[in-house]
Amino acid sequence: MEKFDFYIPTRVLFGPGKLDELAAAKLPGQKALIVTTAGKSVKKYGYLDRVVELLKKNHGTQSVVFDKVLPNPLLSHVREAAALCRAEGCDFVVGLGGGSPIDSAKAIALAAANEGDYWDYVEGGKKPAGALPVIAITTTAGTGTEADPWTVITHDETRHKVGFGCDELFPVLSVVDPELMLSVPPQLTAFQGFDAFFHASEGYLASVATPVSDALALQSMRLLSIYLPRAVADGSDLEARTNVALANTLSGMVESTSCCISEHSLEHAMSGLYPDLPHGAGLIMISLAYYRHFAPLAPARFIEMARNIGADLSCMREEDKPYVFVESLRELQHACGVDNLKMSDYGIRREDFPRLVQLARNAMGGLFGLDPAPLTDADIIRIFEESYK
Amino acid sequence: MEKFDFYIPTRVLFGPGKLDELAAAKLPGQKALIVTTAGKSVKKYGYLDRVVELLKKNHGTQSVVFDKVLPNPLLSHVREAAALCRAEGCDFVVGLGGGSPIDSAKAIALAAANEGDYWDYVEGGKKPAGALPVIAITTTAGTGTEADPWTVITHDETRHKVGFGCDELFPVLSVVDPELMLSVPPQLTAFQGFDAFFHASEGYLASVATPVSDALALQSMRLLSIYLPRAVADGSDLEARTNVALANTLSGMVESTSCCISEHSLEHAMSGLYPDLPHGAGLIMISLAYYRHFAPLAPARFIEMARNIGADLSCMREEDKPYVFVESLRELQHACGVDNLKMSDYGIRREDFPRLVQLARNAMGGLFGLDPAPLTDADIIRIFEESYK
Incomplete structure (x- = not known):
């Protein structure tokens, strides 16, 4: 048998109704950047409002929303959101939705905490010095990104769609509440x-x-x-x-x-x-x-x-x-x-x-x-x- | 299906020869209290010397040894080792051996980081404010304590043998090297x-x-x-x-x-x-x-x-x-x-x-x-x- 390392530091809250526990969970910061998709469902079904409210209930935690993520998330949005994160003084990132916003949240968390451009770390070989803590809240069941350190982002110009990851990109907390998935077609x-x-x-x-x-x-x-x-x-x-x-x-x-x-x-x-x-x-x-x-x-x-x-x-x-x-x-x-x-x-x-x-x-x-x-x-x-x- | 939480933050280095990686692993502190048994095998087979040396190789990390743990670890030893840990200024605890020294290391890590007596937390209902980080190095395959937050200690007088645990008692790092187990009868x-x-x-x-x-x-x-x-x-x-x-x-x-x-x-x-x-x-x-x-x-x-x-x-x-x-x-x-x-x-x-x-x-x-x-x-x-x- 080969040698291996096991490391999955994410705390997963799993099950119907678990989202409500966000109001009492130990949060990794005081102000969240909530990253979600440009699609309508997280708003239509009230998930975004619920997350904003639950954070507020949790010691008055403030949040700012970035809602432009596309199904194949783009580098340009990572850059834009990281700038917003810094400008607003957010100290953790919440990815809300399917794989795209959660992957984006990870990339943004890294970009906001490091000098230079995100892509320098992905294809440029630069080593990141940590990342902001990430919370993942899934509304689909498809990528498993809530329990792994990986993020896949596409470069707008070269169209390179590249997976990247490091230990700091494991979400510190993931909420997997299947009630949020009932509306997936x-x-x-x-x-x-x-x-x-x-x-x-x-x-x-x-x-x-x-x-x-x-x-x-x-x-x-x-x-x-x-x-x-x-x-x-x-x-x-x-x-x-x-x-x-x-x-x-x-x-x-x-x-x-x-x-x-x-x-x-x-x-x-x-x-x-x-x-x-x-x-x-x-x-x-x-x-x-x-x-x-x-x-x-x-x-x-x-x-x-x-x-x-x-x-x-x-x-x-x-x-x-x-x-x-x-x-x-x-x-x-x-x-x-x-x-x-x-x-x-x-x-x-x-x-x-x-x-x-x-x-x-x-x-x-x-x-x-x-x-x-x-x-x-x-x-x-x-x-x-x-x-x- | 019921709801549940999943949380196993321990990094496990698994496989033959993995102990050597201790020389390069990211350590959680500068000075270790190494907790091991009163038995002879960790010394006889050179495991204790190797651990001391590997820590030293890792940025000159110093260590102090407490080697009195019994097969059914006692509260009195937890108290004594926690006092030693404080007196020596150790900032993390290494449990080396089977379940007893690793369980003891966890209890000592908690006792050293909190006011009052360890048993106040076990049976007295007091809530601990964290614990020193613990590294587990197993030389037997029997309790699984390297991948859980539990510790079982026996009260010297009442003979109560009680399991206790909290999130902070998950080892931050566990080395499971089966080469160290070859000598178990x-x-x-x-x-x-x-x-x-x-x-x-x-x-x-x-x-x-x-x-x-x-x-x-x-x-x-x-x-x-x-x-x-x-x-x-x-x-x-x-x-x-x-x-x-x-x-x-x-x-x-x-x-x-x-x-x-x-x-x-x-x-x-x-x-x-x-x-x-x-x-x-x-x-x-x-x-x-x-x-x-x-x-x-x-x-x-x-x-x-x-x-x-x-x-x-x-x-x-x-x-x-x-x-x-x-x-x-x-x-x-x-x-x-x-x-x-x-x-x-x-x-x-x-x-x-x-x-x-x-x-x-x-x-x-x-x-x-x-x-x-x-x-x-x-x-x-x-x-x-x-x-x-």
Whole structure:
């Protein structure tokens, strides 16, 4: 067994109604910058007002709102919000919403606490001297960012969409209240749920997986295989939402104890080039071909994943067993109504494939090194070809 | 699903050779009080000298040694070491050894940072204002204390053996290096391994279990069922030692996310009254009768535990399935050479049973409230009776 470090210092308040505890929780500062999306739902459903009020109840904690974050968060907004944070004298950052505002909150917390430009730390190799404390309040179940130190920001000009992280970017507090997720529409629920699923499955296949990440990953996949179809079919099913939310938080812990592999590199290339493509949708599109490729190369892991999500592998030839996971995945995608996504619907053309290979190798090339077996450019092209509709 | 909080802020450095990283790790202070046992092994095998040297290499960090801790650590030693810590101006505490010195290190860290007597916080209801930071370096795999906020100290006069904990008592850093465990003798390896096993099984059966603690508990039991017999049979088997060490750390995380149940109350009463009885041995003695009692009261959980440790439950009557776990446990104890422990060998008499019931209810009575079903005094007496040899 390899050596590893375990470190997830985040305090997670989990469960229906937990948001109310924000009024009594120990806060890491006196004045919050609340970072949220440009979308309408956090206002429409009253989440933003509730957070402002709960902070106020908590020893009169003041807050300032930055509400411009886009689904693929931009560097320009990180810069703007960090300047606002400094100008207003905020001493902690609250990310409210899905992965985008929480990732942005982390980036802003780092940018506000350090000299120079945020991107100097991401691609320039500069070492940050800490960050403002971050609180994450999730309204979707898809990225696990509430339980990991990672943030993905896109450079406005180069379109590089790069993951970055350091210990200081673990949220000090994360509130995962599935009641805030009841309003997420079915398709988005499915996209985000599969993002969580692939964080777990990739983390389980990664060469840096450990028995700790394995336990978390298997539990995450198991919960999603049972509850994601229910949460998609009936968004008001609080039990399903709760279990999907938990699976997502667990997959964030997998991100903190293992790592994604190249499936995420391929998808980041796709949605980097076509920003309208939701990250989860891109992952789903390539997933069957991707896992079919790796099934015979890591058979024991694939068999365990299949068993874990309820497949019956008795009376089956040994060489067929690893592929059962791919079939289970296909069934799960069918059950969630996302088995027929088309790359072409989002503008992707077959001619883009070589460029996508390049982008994947450039922006998140390191993840290829964690794959269960080497993936050649020809393999990637074949995965894209097999996935193309 | 109930609501829950997840919080395990400890950084765990895990794996063979990891102790060396202490020379470069970020330390929480400038001068350490190293707390270790009165036993010989940490000196004989050079662990204490190595820790002193590694700290010195790390920016010249100074240390003072307190080496009087007994297997059942005493309040008087906590008081004495806390006074030494203050007098020497130590600003963090290193626990080196098994559960006893690490638990002591936590108690000393609290006592040194607060006014008044340590016991005022344990049984007097006083609230501590923080604690000195603690580093845990384990040389056994048995209590999981390196990944939880708990410490068990015995009052010299009243013989009350009481568990206590608060967020500040999570170690900030834990080094779990199985190379330091190669010298643990076979029987002690088995006693400690079963302590870890029962932390996991009790945490899995507790009414406060969550899907997070479940994942950690099942993985812990699975690893122990495979590797504990190997580690007992051949102490130099590093792969087995490593997996047992990991299972133990996982069971500590179970302690941090779920809780022990009354099995631990019963045993604390036993070893409280007969201090020569090793904690793990006491647990083993009562375990078969204890789990047989609860098997029909939580059948689904017992079936999952049995499956998880490799039992084949096919072609079996539904009402028999929950008892398979008890049989698996019996086999595991046989494989580890601890299936024939006798209470009478440690001085326990049948006449003690009513007093043991009383002690269990008094000192750790709260755990009974977490059992899968109410346990009456008559039930406890019957468990003791069935266990008596």
